Amino acid sequence: MSTDTDTKPKTNWGQIAADGFWGNNVVFAQLLALCPLLAVTGTATNGLGMGLATTAVMVASGLLIALIRNLVTPEVRIPIFILVIAVLVTLVDLAMNAWLHDLHKILGLFIPLIVTNCAILGRAESFASRNPVGASAFDGLMMGVGFTFTLVVLGGFREIIGSGTLFANASLLLGQGMSFLEMTLIPDYRGFLLAILPPGGFIALGFILAGKRLIDTRIAEAKKRQDAGAQALAS
């Protein structure tokens, strides 16, 4: 990641996208934002709602902080960043309360608490304050998409095991048109309460992290084999 903003480094959009979604994923790689992650991912829909709200904040904060990055002196940057993020979170909170009231009731306290999500301040500090506006907004978007993806995977995992459904109440978030998403995968399921409780969140996260490591190892092995093959061809 470039730290020098004045020499106009070439923005590597592909790298930002790959980092945000997978390589430097907020949850999978940085292990940040675990509190909202474990608290709201009882269902995939809650995860999606929380993820989208966080994404909106991340994009806007990346944009704003990149805009003001040359005006803010390093000594006061953290309070300023927090102020910017707090304003954005309040906006998202009020907007969700107005237009997605039912979902807002479910997510409750965790929407205002986005402000304490260390991933957002982390991106502001490590990326937006050192990069141009476009790249910062895009970084916020991809980090948010990666976070949303994680929340939905974990929420789906816990929802299927915990209550046998997937995307329950999706119409609250996405409107009546998307109610076809609401699935009951296991009819007459008794429910596995542990998966929905916080310990289940930790256990599921552990298994998902192991899954990510497994995929990374496979990719690395395939790459090594490919390189070896290429070398053999070249010689």
Add this chain to the structure above:
Amino acid sequence: MSIETPAAKAGPFAHEPVSIPRTMGLVMLALLPATLFGIVQFGWPALYLFVATILAAILAEAASLRVAGKPVRPYLMDGSAILTGWLLAMTLPPWAPWWIGAVGSLLAIVVAKQVFGGIGQNLFNPAMVARVALLITFPLEMTSFTVPTPLFSAHAPGLLESLAITFGVQGFDAFSGATVLGHVRTELGQGHALSAILPEVFGSVSGAVGTVAGSMGETSALLLLGGGIFLIYKRIISWHIPVTMMGTIAVLATVMHLVDPEHYTGPYYHLVSGATLLGAFFIATDLVTSPVTRLGQIIFAAGCGLLVYVIRTWAGYPEGVAFAVLLMNACTPLIDHYVKPRVYGRDRRGQPIEYADDAEVQS
């Protein structure tokens, strides 16, 4: 010249072999009387549940070992998975449906044991992790106890009827009865005095022999005590953990009983009820999840006893052995950090021991 004395046949360094299969086998042998008693007392459903739980544990262990790329046969034959399934089955309500045992074994072996790296690596006692997870997840099934219906007695379900109880889709609703701990807890909560509650559910003989409602292998205090003493005699476990744990419970119960006999049950009741004996002899003494040193074990067991009494008396559940053992398991690394075994040739602080004649030799 030949040496014929028995002592001379083997060198002084030779000793009885200690191996995991032998340890596990002896623990199972010690558990056998109480298990048989439980099966006879609660009938065929208990046997089916017992078999289903152990089978699930073996399958889960084999599958995990395969996934981890470890040799399946040697690890499976060490008997640790069977023992985990066995201990879990002992703590389940005897007429619970088969999938309770199966899901429990899966949790115990996969989540509590193999994820940490298999035998010897787990932080928490697998059987207790499974029991707590089941209790939280399926509160209805895990608290539906039956009154004893001994095999071949008039009310006992037959072989086929029992199949329906354990493997049927529908649960059963006959013969349900609360455990002594649960019953006393409920009645106390309603403001009744102990002198009115205890006589009808708890007798000193039935409590010790175990002809009461309860988990499959926990009711018979005498047989569990016998098994535990056998293990101490065989030096599989030492006396420190069981004696300290039961002693702590007994002391607390005595003190509180003396303070208010109408509200707090006496020490005998606490020792023979619930999972006290099974926990003290077979669960808290787990070699992997208890501290290494004797002093550490005493601290560990005192903590277990304290927590058991506190949970039983003031917390939300009538029985607390599983929770207590898990909480103290979490403290085990800390205890081992502060209470370390003495290194040979050094004192407890790790300083070399100075002998009086060292100086003379050197000079």
